[in-house]
Structure formats: structure tokens, C-alpha cells
Amino acid sequence: MKRLCGFICFWTGVGMVIMLILPLNFFTFAIMCVCLFAGYHLFCS
Numbered sequence: 551m552k553r554l555c556g557f558i559c560f561w562t563g564v565g566m567v568i569m570l571i572l573p574l575n576f577f578t579f580a581i582m583c584v585c586l587f588a589g590y591h592l593f594c595s
Contacts, residue, residue: 565585572578
């Protein structure tokens with residue numbers, strides 16, 4: 551469980567850094583939706 555929480559915190563931090571670099575537009579919104587869908591699908595299936 552500690553590894554999973556660490557994995558989640560690490561990738562949340564990576565996502566925050568990426569969002570600092572990229573402005574919010576349709577492209578970044580589409581990437582966020584794809585990543586959320588893929589993460590949900592991989593974690594729950």
C-alpha cells in the first residue's frame with residue numbers, strides 16, 4: 551500500500567510540473583481526459 555501511495559504522489563507531482571510548463575488549452579485538457587480514462591481503466595480492470 552505504501553508503494554501505491556508513493557506512486558500516486560510521484561505522478562501527481564509530475565502532472566503538476568507539466569501543468570506549470572503548459573498553458574491550459576484544449577490539447578492539455580484532452581491529454582488530461584485521456585490519462586484519467588487510461589488510469590481508471592488500468593487500475594480497475
